[in-house]
Amino acid sequence: xxxxxxxxxxxxxxxxxxxxxxxxxxxxxxxxxxxxxxxxxxxxxxxxxxxxxxxxxxxxxxxxxxxxxxxxxxxxxxxxxxxxxxxxxxxxxxxxxxxxxxxxxxxxxxxxxxxxxxxxxxxxxxxxxxxxxxxxxxxxxxxxxxxxxxxxxxxxxxxxxxxxxxxxxxxxxxxxxxxxxxxxxxxxxxxxxxxxxxxxxxxxxxxxxxxxxxxxxxxxxxxxxxxxxxxxxxxxxxxxxxxxxxxxxxxxxxxxxxxxxxxxxxxxxxxxxxxxxxxxxxxxxxxxxxxxxxxxxxxxxxxxxxxxxxxxxxxxxxxxxxxxxxxxxxxxxxxxxxxxxx
Numbered sequence: 001x002x003x004x005x006x007x008x009x010x011x012x013x014x015x016x017x018x019x020x021x022x023x024x025x026x027x028x029x030x031x032x033x034x035x036x037x038x039x040x041x042x043x044x045x046x047x048x049x050x051x052x053x054x055x056x057x058x059x060x061x062x063x064x065x066x067x068x069x070x071x072x073x074x075x076x077x078x079x080x081x082x083x084x085x086x087x088x089x090x091x092x093x094x095x096x097x098x099x100x101x102x103x104x105x106x107x108x109x110x111x112x113x114x115x116x117x118x119x120x121x122x123x124x125x126x127x128x129x130x131x132x133x134x135x136x137x138x139x140x141x142x143x144x145x146x147x148x149x150x151x152x153x154x155x156x157x158x159x160x161x162x163x164x165x166x167x168x169x170x171x172x173x174x175x176x177x178x179x180x181x182x183x184x185x186x187x188x189x190x191x192x193x194x195x196x197x198x199x200x201x202x203x204x205x206x207x208x209x210x211x212x213x214x215x216x217x218x219x220x221x222x223x224x225x226x227x228x229x230x231x232x233x234x235x236x237x238x239x240x241x242x243x244x245x246x247x248x249x250x251x252x253x254x255x256x257x258x259x260x261x262x263x264x265x266x267x268x269x270x271x272x273x274x275x276x277x278x279x280x281x282x283x284x285x286x287x288x289x290x291x292x293x294x295x296x297x298x299x300x301x302x303x304x305x306x307x308x309x310x311x312x313x314x315x316x317x318x319x320x321x322x323x324x325x326x327x328x329x330x331x332x333x334x335x336x337x338x339x340x341x342x
Contacts, residue, residue: 005200006232008225010048018188018196018224020050027054027157030181031123036148036156038129040165041185042320043329044225047159050185051125054157064121072128077106077135084110088117088124103140111147114154122154129160138171145172149179163314163321187222190214197231207241215244219251219335226331230254255336262336265318273318276300276309280319280326281337287325
């Protein structure tokens with residue numbers, strides 16, 4: 001049985017990793033220029049998979065050590081310190097020497113740890129960096145970054161969700177700081193992604209037309225996670241040839257499977273918030289949600305109500321905002337809601 005090439009986990013081997021060569025080169029260039037990197041995007045575009053490819057690229061150079069540290073589950077500053085120390089000290093038990101009672105002690109311990117490691121070229125990747133942002137004040141975060149800036153041989157990649165990372169950059173006014181490189185991860189170029197998907201199917205002996213792959217990308221909004229998930233399910237059907245009817249059948253099946261999960265949103269959100277996400281889903285991309293036209297079209301009362309709901313939905317990561325407008329973060333939820341509105 002041939003291996004499914006559409007891997008959803010960040011642990012992707014290079015042959016199943018869709019072209020992010022420019023971003024990898026940009027990050028490695030920052031490392032050589034002794035810059036720390038902020039890598040950010042909306043959730044699910046492949047930040048973690050990308051930085052793990054960076055680690056693989058760097059491992060070929062024997063004089064550089066790399067550390068990948070995910071802090072998604074930390075709840076307090078002691079856990080933050082423990083996770084960082086455990087990953088950096090191979091013995092693991094050394095973290096018992098670090099007990100922290102306040103932010104001042106945290107900064108002191110981190111400074112000592114990083115300085116101890118500042119004796120050869122190293123790259124430290126801190127993933128889900130937004131967790132630190134929620135724990136520490138802007139003032140403490142600025143001091144933390146100053147500690148990392150002073151290191152001679154260690155560079156950092158701070159990887160996280162766009163909304164929190166961009167907010168931090170603006171608050172600390174570091175967007176023009178030459179000691180940092182800021183990389184916003186965009187969706188994979190549709191043409192590149194289309195060719196990659198078709199190639200993966202064809203290498204496994206499965207026929208699929210170019211137009212069919214383009215149709216898949218239209219259903220998944222060219223979003224990496226949802227595209228990989230859908231293609232993984234499609235591959236698992238073991239069809240020798242994939243037609244548009246197969247794509248539609250599977251997509252409808254997935255929406256039906258997730259319907260119970262989608263209905264929990266209705267219980268968790270206020271009736272007005274639910275009404276707003278239904279309106280945004282119906283638009284696909286809602287450009288001006290406080291405009292009179294949008295409010296009248298969906299009977300949303302007044303702009304002030306929309307702004308209050310918008311703030312809450314952004315904080316809950318149910319909707320995302322980009323240069324084109326507002327979208328639902330969950331592509332499958334968007335398609336399910338829009339199908340109900342038809």
